[in-house]
Amino acid sequence: MMGFDFSQIGPALPGLIDGMVLTLKLLLLAVSGGVALGTVLALMRLSSNRLLSGASKFYVNYFRSIPLLLVITWFYFVVPLIFKWISGEFVAVGAFTSCLVAFMMFEAAYYAEIVRAGVQSISKGQLNAAYALGMTYGQAMRLIILPQAFRKMMPLLLQQSIILFQDTSLVYAVGLMDFLNTARSKGDIVGQPNEFLILAGVVYFVISFGASTVVKRLQKRLAV
């Protein structure tokens, strides 16, 4: 048996905070991009155009049936090539950007299903009333349907984002220094890998658990 010695965590704190900042930055950007792309996919899926809804359905099924880790690894290699292809010259894209693109595209498939259910839960009368007022489809969606739908699905979107917060730790695979990876490497350097791993687990737990408790409360308050 070995005892635990948490003495080295104090000096490592600045580095750990940098790691957490990177994790949260990745999370925020991925959530905004993912929700935006997911909304577009959901509207495509709901459109009467067969081609659009078919394409969106394929996209969602495709990303939902492959592991996130595969997407992260693949994009790490592919995104620089695509950038090069578009801009014609080699740009150093970096792990952060390729991970961000991977998360956005992957999570969009999950957000799309939430948004679709949210839009479908708004009664048809709302859309008809908007048309009766002379609004176009775009106006009706933007001003009438989506604001109501988003309010309804807020808890689900947040819940999915908490899952995403945990999944950001997978960037370990491409060596990005997020919170988990920083904790691992700091722990290895000072020879206390177990203590730093426990710390990482506790921090992730406290944030996720705290956030989901808040979301549950919000859900109760929003419930009609």
Add this chain to the structure above:
Amino acid sequence: MNYNWDWNVFFKSTGIGTEIYLDWFISGLGWTIAVALAGWIIALILGSVLGVMRTLPNKTASGIATAYVELFRNVPLLVQLFVWYFLVPDLLPERAQIWFKQDLSPATSAYLSVVVCLGLFTAARVCEQVRTGVQALPKGQNYAAMAMGFQQAQIYRYVLLPQAFRIIIPPLTSEFLNIFKNSSVASLIGLMELLAQTKQTAEFSANLFEAFTLATVIYFVLNMSLMKFMGWVETRLRVPGMMGGAK
């Protein structure tokens, strides 16, 4: 883009013995399936026990199950994997430590860690589904069984669980598919499952796109066929008169 596609790469020699790249993919797929199935057995058994505990009137039992679910759902899978692979072995008695770290082959110790990790991780999710299934049944089922003189264990064994499990086949299916996808984290502790073999092929052959495309197709087909299979199971087991399943 001037990328030279070469789909024959999978039939080329890897330079190691007489293996071709396709052999790597097949052995990787084998590991993926072996991890997922073994993990699933743990998840299903433990998850069912915990799910039943959560529905019991006994406060201690439901409290333990709730704590388990919260713990395993709020810590990232990768952190859990590192805990099982790096931390837990250090806490074992010395004999067991030597056995785990020296006597076992690296693949076996990684395999054991990832199976335990995925099993316990997924059990928390299975638990929630089982609880939902039991709670979705009309209260009358429970009362009727009590009125017939069944004991609590009998009520679960003969009345509640057989119905609950059939209701929750669709959500259990998606957990079953998730465990296949989640098994890819095993590549991060050096188990040569499908994703790890893909990366290795990409690096050895430099045929990046082909390797990742094949891996994507394998995961996609695996997913779709398991979904079809579970859909068939679901229609076979559907309770007549429930969930529109009269047949």
